[in-house]
Amino acid sequence: MANNILEGKCCSCGAEIQKEIDRSINVGLKPELKDKVFSGEIFVSECPSCGTKNLMVFDCLYHDPKERFMVWLVPSRQLDMNQIQAINYQAKSMGEYKLRLVTGFRDFIEKTMILDAGLNDRCIELVKYVEAKEMGAEMGQLFYCGIQDSSLMFYAIKDGKMTSFGIGMNVYEDCMGILMRNEGMLEEEGFARIDAEWVEEFMA
Numbered sequence: 001m002a003n004n005i006l007e008g009k010c011c012s013c014g015a016e017i018q019k020e021i022d023r024s025i026n027v028g029l030k031p032e033l034k035d036k037v038f039s040g041e042i043f044v045s046e047c048p049s050c051g052t053k054n055l056m057v058f059d060c061l062y063h064d065p066k067e068r069f070m071v072w073l074v075p076s077r078q079l080d081m082n083q084i085q086a087i088n089y090q091a092k093s094m095g096e097y098k099l100r101l102v103t104g105f106r107d108f109i110e111k112t113m114i115l116d117a118g119l120n121d122r123c124i125e126l127v128k129y130v131e132a133k134e135m136g137a138e139m140g141q142l143f144y145c146g147i148q149d150s151s152l153m154f155y156a157i158k159d160g161k162m163t164s165f166g167i168g169m170n171v172y173e174d175c176m177g178i179l180m181r182n183e184g185m186l187e188e189e190g191f192a193r194i195d196a197e198w199v200e201e202f203m204a
C-alpha cells in the first residue's frame with residue numbers, strides 16, 4: 001500500500017504511464033474524490049504519448065466517515081484471504097460501520113454508490129437476483145447505477161453492449177421484507193462480501 005505512483009503501459013502504444021494515486025479515499029477529508037469514484041475517473045489514466053485512456057485498477061479503500069461505511073477494493077489477483085482474515089479480526093471493533101470487500105472495479109463503484117445513497121446493499125443484491133430470475137435470459141451481471149424518477153437504475157453488459165433499465169422501488173420494498181424475515185441475511189462481521197454469490201447462498 002506504500003507506493004503512491006502507479007506504473008503501467010499504454011494498451012494502445014505501449015508507452016510508460018505513471019499515475020499518482022490515492023489508495024486511501026476518505027471522502028470526509030476529500031469530498032471531491034467522490035465524483036471521481038462514481039464516474040470511474042479514478043481508474044482512468046491518459047497516455048502522455050498518444051492520449052489513449054487506459055483503465056488502471058489498483059487496491060484502495062473508500063471511507064465515508066459521515067455515512068459510516070468503508071469499501072475495500074482488492075483486485076482478485078491480489079486477494080490474500082489470510083490478510084483479509086487478520087484485518088477482519090481488527091475490524092470487529094468498528095461498531096456500526098458497514099464494511100465491504102469487493103474484487104472488481106465495477107463492483108467497487110457500484111457498492112460505494114449504493115451505500116452513499118443510503119440504500120441497503122443486501123437488498124440491492126436481492127433485487128438483482130429476483131430481476132435476473134424474472135428476465136430469464138442470460139442478462140450478464142447487473143450493476144446499480146443510481147436513482148431516476150423514483151426507480152432504481154441498473155445496467156448490464158452483454159457481448160460488449162450496455163443496456164440500462166429501471167426497477168420500481170416497490171421491488172426494493174418487497175426485497176426488504178424478505179431480508180427482515182431472514183435474520184441470517186442481516187449478519188455483519190468484518191469486511192463482508194455482499195454480492196451475487198452471497199445472495200445465491202441463501203436463495204439456492
Ligand SMILES: [Zn+2]
Binds near residue numbers: 012014047052
Ligand atoms: Zn499510448
